Amino acid sequence: MGSSSFLWNCTKKFVTAAVITVTVSDRYVTVVPxxxxxxxxTLNPKTGSLMGDVFDDYVLVEKFCLWKYKFxxxxxxxxxxxxxxxxxxxxxxxxxxxxxxxxxxxxxxIPIQSGHCWVEGDNSASxxxxxxxxxxxxxxxxxxxxxxxxxxxRIGAVKSTPPQRLCSALE
Amino acid sequence: xxxxxxxxxxxxxxxEALDRTAITVNFLCWLHFTSNYVCSPCHAYGVSMLPTLxxxxxxxxxxxxxxxxxxVGHGDLVLxxxxxxxxxxxxxxxxxVEGDTVTYFDPMHSEASQVAVVPKGHVWIQGDNIYASRxxxxxxxxxxxxxxxxxxxxxxxxxxxxxxxx
Numbered sequence: 001m002g003s004s005s006f007l008w009n010c011t012k013k014f015v016t017a018a019v020i021t022v023t024v025s026d027r028y029v030t031v032v033p034x035x036x037x038x039x040x041x042t043l044n045p046k047t048g049s050l051m052g053d054v055f056d057d058y059v060l061v062e063k064f065c066l067w068k069y070k071f072x073x074x075x076x077x078x079x080x081x082x083x084x085x086x087x088x089x090x091x092x093x094x095x096x097x098x099x100x101x102x103x104x105x106x107x108x109x110i111p112i113q114s115g116h117c118w119v120e121g122d123n124s125a126s127x128x129x130x131x132x133x134x135x136x137x138x139x140x141x142x143x144x145x146x147x148x149x150x151x152x153x154r155i156g157a158v159k160s161t162p163p164q165r166l167c168s169a170l171e
Numbered sequence: 172x173x174x175x176x177x178x179x180x181x182x183x184x185x186x187e188a189l190d191r192t193a194i195t196v197n198f199l200c201w202l203h204f205t206s207n208y209v210c211s212p213c214h215a216y217g218v219s220m221l222p223t224l225x226x227x228x229x230x231x232x233x234x235x236x237x238x239x240x241x242x243v244g245h246g247d248l249v250l251x252x253x254x255x256x257x258x259x260x261x262x263x264x265x266x267x268v269e270g271d272t273v274t275y276f277d278p279m280h281s282e283a284s285q286v287a288v289v290p291k292g293h294v295w296i297q298g299d300n301i302y303a304s305r306x307x308x309x310x311x312x313x314x315x316x317x318x319x320x321x322x323x324x325x326x327x328x329x330x331x332x333x334x335x336x337x
Contacts, residue, residue, distance in 0.1 A: 016197060023200040026207060069257045080316035083292035085241075115255040139252035140316045 030061050031149060032078060034090055038121035038128070042076070042158065043090070043148065058150035059090070059158065061143035069138050071096065071117065074160040076145040079119070082136050090145060091119035091129050092161075097138075103131070115139070210234045212326065213250055215262040219298035219305070223248070223335070224262065230327035231262070231335075233320030243294070243315075244268060248322040248335060251296055254313050262322060263296035263306055269315075276301065277308045287312070294318065 121127025216228035298304025
């Protein structure tokens with residue numbers, strides 16, 4: 001009798017902790033791993049090397065921006081892929097609703113319609129982003145990456161730089 | 172002696188406050204969990220879903236598990252975050268899923284019917300009242316990730332309480 005009540009108590013505590021974790025990670029903050037080198041050099045700068053996968057960056061994602069869907073140009077955001085809802089991508093916002101976006105390769109100017117944004121990876125050579133699937137609805141965004149929390153030598157804030165400025169800084 | 176009495180009193184009060192807070196937090200977390208992963212009430216109003224839903228506003232129950240499991244198909248009423256304004260949610264019917272060819276007719280813009288192919292990972296949503304509905308005919312196919320729930324039950328008005336036939 002004693003052991004069954006102990007088990008019951010443990011289950012209850014475990015379930016409560018799980019529900020609280022889910023709530024906090026849905027509404028406030030969560031930590032997600034970054035896979036692949038599409039955001040290099042901001043995130044995962046060493047992808048492609050032998051130990052690349054072991055040292056994947058983990059980023060802190062805040063969800064407060066989802067209350068009003070207010071974003072600014074250059075924010076690094078986590079969003080559901082528009083072509084496959086089970087995948088989550090991390091990219092940088094390049095243009096917001098009402099702005100005109102100037103594509104690099106086609107020298108074309110595209111208007112961003114309301115409720116959409118243009119996302120691009122920092123490593124434009126190996127990044128599947130708005131260049132292939134067009135502007136994405138803001139409703140797909142799941143949070144904004146603010147800090148790198150792991151590995152220890154890479155802890156620090158994720159800078160919110162508009163991509164144009166980043167390009168000019170690299171050149 | 173009196174001082175010790177105060178401390179004991181204060182401690183019991185603090186313990187009670189802590190217990191109450193824990194209960195409230197626990198309750199709110201459960202509320203979040205059920206309304207985001209199980210089912211939640213939602214309010215649909217407007218003319219776009221006539222004759223299925225009333226103009227005055229129906230209270231519906233949406234199940235949030237089906238979209239996560241990929242269990243949303245033709246003819247389902249869904250709750251979708253609007254692609255044009257992420258702060259509002261629309262209630263529409265899924266007309267076509269990825270890979271389908273849709274032939275649609277938009278009385279507000281042209282007389283002729285048009286044809287569109289739904290791309291991968293998208294769905295085509297339309298209101299039941301095609302004369303007064305802003306839907307995929309206006310903003311194109313929407314990504315599956317914007318679907319928040321599948322509407323399956325009507326709570327209000329009491330006359331039509333019950334499962335919605337798909």
